[in-house]
Amino acid sequence: MKKTIQIILLLLLLNLSRSLSISSHGTLSDSEVRHIQRRQLLEFAExxxxxxxxxxxxxxxxxxxxxxxxxxxxxxxxxxxxxxxxxxxxxxxxxxxxxxxxxxxxxxxxxxxxxxxxxxxxxxxxxxPEELEERSAEKKKRKNKETKSETKEEKRAEKDEKILPxxxxxxxxxxxxxxxxxxxxxxxxxxxxxxxxxxxxxxxxxxxxxxxxxxxxxxxxxxxxxxxxxxxxxxxxxxxxxxxxxxxxxxxxxxxxxxxxxxxxxxxxxxxxxxxxNAFEGTVPKELFSKDLDAIFINHNRFRFELPDNFGDSPVSVIVLANNRFHGCIPSSKVEMKNLNEIIFTNNGLSSCLPADIGRLKNVTVFDVSFNELVGALPESVGEMVSVEQLNVAHNKLSGKIPTSIC
The missing domain is CATH 3.80.10.10 (Ribonuclease Inhibitor)
Structure with a gap:
């Protein structure tokens, strides 16, 4: 009996210690993170x-x-x-x-x-939590009351304000x-x-x-x-x-x-x-590059996928994909990105050559494809990137001469 009590006390102390370790400091261990991820779908209900x-x-x-x-x-x-x-x-x-x-x-x-x-x-x-909003049960209880209340407010407001076009x-x-x-x-x-x-x-x-x-x-x-x-x-x-x-x-x-x-x-x-x-992983949906965004920052995650053909459809002015595991070729559609100012691909697994007509990126100020597996020569059209301020192609497998147009 005494031994059983000792075991129970020990388990209680271990649980208390674990709880304190989560709540007493901001730095969570990997095991604590996994625990929270498992509980995330359960704890909000409770x-x-x-x-x-x-x-x-x-x-x-x-x-x-x-x-x-x-x-x-x-x-x-x-x-x-x-x-x-x-x-x-x-x-x-x-x-x-x-x-x-x-x-x-x-x-x-x-x-x-x-x-x-x-x-x-x-x-x-x-x-x-899964719901950063009010619970459905609470909403249903007051739905009629709140609707009536807001209708009165809106009617009063319409007397003083124009209806939005x-x-x-x-x-x-x-x-x-x-x-x-x-x-x-x-x-x-x-x-x-x-x-x-x-x-x-x-x-x-x-x-x-x-x-x-x-x-x-x-x-x-x-x-x-x-x-x-x-x-x-x-x-x-x-x-x-x-x-x-x-x-x-x-x-x-x-x-x-x-x-x-x-x-x-x-x-x-x-x-x-x-x-x-963060620690996001897997593929990135190609729909992301068809979305009307101005800035995409998904660097320093664990994404692993090949850049899709519609990559150049993105209207972004800045896109940073660095330090992931993207692979394959740089889509030729990239040169169609008219709004692009900054693009950073550093430290991925991109291969093949740079598009020959890369000089069409007239507004790009930062172009960084360092630490990849690019091959071939730098296209002569690089010199036509008239706005470029930072050009980094280091740590690849490029060959040939540096085009005189760059200088």
Whole structure:
């Protein structure tokens, strides 16, 4: 009997030690990461039952109430927050939460809603729950009540504001001061290249469906979701596809794993995708290069595939594929990338020759294909890349003379 008690106590101590090791510091071991990945699909169902809204809390509108529930569910999926970024995620004023930014709703400027998330460099350990939104059961209970409430708000707003112009099945609207959000967020490098100026109040336009956004849709009409330089792991939630207005998704420098997160292909407004420095693996869908993106950063992962023929269809200005295991030939379609400014292929397994008409890339300033297996000679047309500032073809199997046109 005494021996049995000792064994039980030992097991309890081991479990306690394991729990403390996860929660006491941001740096997770590989075994802890695997444990979290296994639990990711299970734990939200258990934890979300504890997201109970205090009846005494007063919310400015149903959308902020919905955001409150989503953020509380996310907070429960965090195992370590050494700098207490989420310490003030308490109460109904979600717009004052650290890392949470609000803006007027696109369909009703009188209603504030969550428009941006920025937890960059927070050193947080945890995962993204499958639902960064309110549970279906909760939504159904209040659906009629919230719809009536929002209808009243919208009717009042229509008296003071113009109806947004319609064009067939879409509405062209200004983003909710995306420029202001970008300034406040001290944004990542991709923010400097993701947009071109326009004539709108905030400098950018996007197209959305004419159907009004509702509190039942998502955490909010997020334009920005930045969580770079943390210890988030697991996979990217499938329900991210409900973030229809998301312009920038930055998951870089974390411990996300698994196959390429195909959910990003279903984000219609996405312009900047940053998955750098994670542990994604397998192939990259060719649909990525047909998507209307301005920046693709997927370097420093474990992707292994051959560049598809439609690679040159991508309208990006910057694409970084370095430090993966891409192989095969460089598609000749690459020379059709009229918007391209920077392309970095370094440290992959690319073979064959450089396209003979590579000089058609007139706007490229950075061209780096170093540490590959390229063969043959440098094309004479390289000298026609009139904008190039950095040309790196080192550590390949190139031969012949350097074209005089380069000098």
């Amino acid at each position: 934890r979300s039952q504890n997201v109970i809204v205090d009846p005494s809390l007063v919310f400015e509108n149903p959308r902020l109430r919905n955001a409150y529930i989503a953020l509380q569910a996310w907070k429960q999926a965090i195992f370590s927050d050494p700098f207490n970024f989420t310490a003030n995620w308490i109460g109904s004023n979600v717009c004052n939460y650290t890392g949470v930014f609000c803006s007027p709703a696109l369909d009703n400027r009188r209603i504030p809603t969550v428009a941006g998330i920025n937890l960059n460099h927070a050193d947080i350990a945890g995962y993204l 319609e064009e067939k099945n879409t509405t062209s609207v200004a983003l909710p001061c995306i420029d202001k959000l970008r300034d406040e967020l001290s944004c990542a490098i991709c923010l400097e290249i993701c947009y071109e100026p326009s004539t709108t109040t905030c400098g950018h336009r996007l197209y959305t469906t004419t159907k009004p956004l509702t509190a039942q849709t998502t955490i909010g009409p997020l334009a920005l979701f930045h969580v770079n330089s943390n210890w988030f792991c697991g996979t990217v939630p499938h329900r991210f596809n409900r973030l229809k207005l998301l312009f920038e998704l930055d998951l870089s420098n974390n411990r996300f794993a698994g196959k390429f997160p195909a959910v990003v292909l279903r984000l219609p407004s996405l312009k900047c995708l940053d998955l750098r420095f």
